[in-house]
Amino acid sequence: MAAILKVPENTASELLLVYKYTKAEGVVNLENATEASLEVSGEKFDGITTICKYLASKTQPQLLGEGKENQAEVEAWSNWAITAFKGVTSKELNAALQKLNEQLTSRTFVVGNQISLADLIVFAHVHHTSKNLRVKSTPNVLRWFDLIQNTVVIKNDLVKNFAPLEINLDDVPEPEAPKKEKKGDKKGDKKEEKKDGEKKEGGKKDKKDKKDKKEKKEKKPAAPAEPEQPVFTRLDIRVGYIRKCEKHPDADALYVEEIDCGDGEGQYRTIVSGLVKWYPVEEMQNRWVIVMANLKPASMRGIKSAGMVLCATAPDGSKVELLSPVDTSKVKPGDRIYVEGLEGEPEKVLPPKKKYFEAVQPDFNTKGDKIAYFQDKPFLIKTASGEPVKCEVATVQGGGIK
Structure with a gap:
């Protein structure tokens, strides 16, 4: 007996978003009703988070999170969104947006390093209040909102249900260091204010003329638009070779690898990876991998990581496997990955604000042949001989890559 999801019309948008994003039509039938509920084999389930968890499972x-701690955090933020944005005062709404903004200060997603149920549920609620988003007060929410609406809503053709919000990320200000106030500034300001107060009609006119001149001076002709470079080509994905790997001294789940990424003779990168659960340290020695090489270096438990090894995760989360060249005899460290039909030079370092990697990573996948793909185009390694080499995993089929 198929499961039946009952969704109230024009409400429970988080349920609708999760249902459509997960493409649950094959396992759950959708019906209109006055209250949200899920019926499975005669058993009835209530509660938005409970129903969303069932759809994802x-x-x-993978939307539920990795590990018990991560899963608990995903559930906590999902429950928070349901109460934080419904039927609240303007003051309470602003407080909720500020809390979310703080959570996203140094994060791409609400929880963990990939999209989760929390992102979908929180987004559905924030979307209803998107008119309250401001560059100055919630810049981190705006960046996150733009990422989710592009990778979830626009990509999956859900714009009828969730109209996209126009966001210019160039308007989002970078953090500024506090300016020190010089002695005498306040005094000088008071003198100027007094002076201006003493001016009569002639002074006001002079002020207006200066303002008009300043506005005319600031107007510049618009620069010609630059051709848009495919986002994938901005990534610097390379062949790497692990020379040495050992456990992180302060984290049981992390390895610290020394990887030759072709940066130069004797120059090796330190990269930290959470692969202890999936590979014994012996299997991490002297092996070929595929590396995201132009992410901004980040400290992981006190050790700066200058890249990320790419892995495929099984759809049910039961396996995580490293990508590697199909034929290692034809490649060398530093050989770059490309896909046919896309051209452009990679960024030296990906600007975190632009979210280039996050925008295309959901399209990284393996198919039945265990080959790595971007959408339907295989990852190809540009070799010295000119013969392209594909990338593969050991067994994962239909998995996501990150």
Whole structure:
């Protein structure tokens, strides 16, 4: 007996978003009703988070999070969104947006390093109040909102249900260091204010003329638009070779690898990876990998990581496997990955604000042949001989890559 999801019309938008994003049509039938509920084999489930968790578990279990701690955090933020944005005062709404903004200060997603159920549920609620988002007060929410609406809503053709918000990320200000106030500034300001107060009609006219001149001076002709470079080509994905790997001294789940990424003779990168659960340290020695090489270096438990090894995760989360060249005899460290039909030079370092990697990573996948793909185009390694080499994993089929 198929499961039946009952969704109230024009409400429960988080349920609708999760249902459509997970493409749960194959396992759950959708019906209109006055109250939200889920019926499975005669058993009835209530509660938005409970229903969303069921939909994800049957379609994309990775949305639930990795590990008990991560899963608990995903559930906590999902429950928070349901109460923080419904039927609240303007003051309470602003407080909720500020809390979310703080959570996203140094994060791409609400929880963890990939999209989760929390992102979908929180987004559905923030979307209803998007008119309250401001560059100055919630810049981190705006960046996150733009990422989710592009990778979830626009990409999956859900714009009828969630109209996109126009966001210019160039308007989002970079953090500024506090300016020290010089002695005498306040005094000088008071003198100027007094002076201006003493001016009569002639002074006001002079002020207006200066303002008009300043506005005319600031107007510049618009620069010609630059051709848009495919986002994938901005990534610097390379062949790497692990020379040495050992456990992180302060984190049981992390390895610290020394990887030759072709940066120069004797120059090796330190990269930290959470692969202890999936590979014994012996299997991490002297092996070929595929590396995201132009992410901004980040400290992981006190050790700066200058890249990320790419892995495929099984749809049910049961396996995580390293990508590697199909034929290692034809490649060398530093050989770059490309896909046919896309051209452009990679960024030296990906600007975190632009979210280039996050925008295309959901399209990284393996198919039945265990080959790595971007959408439907295989990853190809540009070799010295000119013969392209594909990338593969050991067994994962239909998995996501990150």
